[in-house]
């Protein structure tokens with residue numbers, strides 16, 4: 001059997017740069033006049049390649065907005081964003097759609113699997129649509145990493161919630177994107193299934209060299225990351241390296257304290 005280390009090439013995916021995504025002075029405002037809301041306020045951030053980054057902060061602090069802007073799902077009001085070496089701010093819709101398809105993977109809270117397709121067909125669907133042939137060795141490794149071998153012929157309804165989310169993780173990994181964004185990927189799972197999925201996300205970073213960015217409210221989930229960015233009122237106010245659930249919880253409590261004082 002091929003080991004992960006043998007297949008994983010640190011130059012891939014995405015070239016030699018140590019940074020998978022960059023934001024410079026990114027501001028995002030919704031509405032205008034009296035109803036104007038500044039969701040992001042001159043945010044600078046570098047997302048390191050091959051690392052697991054969590055984004056946390058109180059409700060309304062701008063987590064989803066930051067993720068959507070970094071992923072090219074939303075436009076910025078000002079500032080610049082790069083995925084790898086490609087600046088995405090200013091790309092035309094068609095170019096942006098292609099870049100998202102080729103370089104970015106997504107995992108959402110709802111698993112978004114097609115019920116009529118089995119697990120394997122769901123995993124390869126984005127590549128089938130793009131007319132790309134999956135790299136079989138990589139696909140085998142992904143299926144192995146997320147623990148789905150033996151369940152590939154199952155339809156989503158024949159799988160538990162945790163298994164369905166693992167299919168969604170495998171689907172995001174299959175095309176070997178430069179970066180994967182997860183929006184509360186364990187938000188719909190009980191703690192045991194959530195822990196399983198987080199373990200597989202962690203393994204995909206450690207063993208497959210994937211770059212992962214996850215928005216979460218859950219300090220336990222953030223404890224699986226290498227680095228946590230804390231947002232408040234559209235600004236990155238703090239960050240933590242090698243977080244634990246306890247240290248993240250403690251930091252989040254200070255936001256609560258600030259809000260109620």
Ligand SMILES: Nc1ncnc2c1ncn2[C@@H]1O[C@H](COP(=O)(O)OP(=O)(O)OP(=O)(O)O)[C@@H](O)[C@H]1O
Pocket residue numbers: 030031037038039057058059060061062063064065066
């Ligand atoms: N489409 C929109 N139109 C107007 N305001 C918006 C829109 N999307 C977000 N906002 C506002 O921008 C701010 C940041 O929202 P965002 O969803 O990014 O926060 P969040 O930290 O992800 O929140 P939550 O944890 O509750 O999901 C909030 O004040 C929100 O009301």
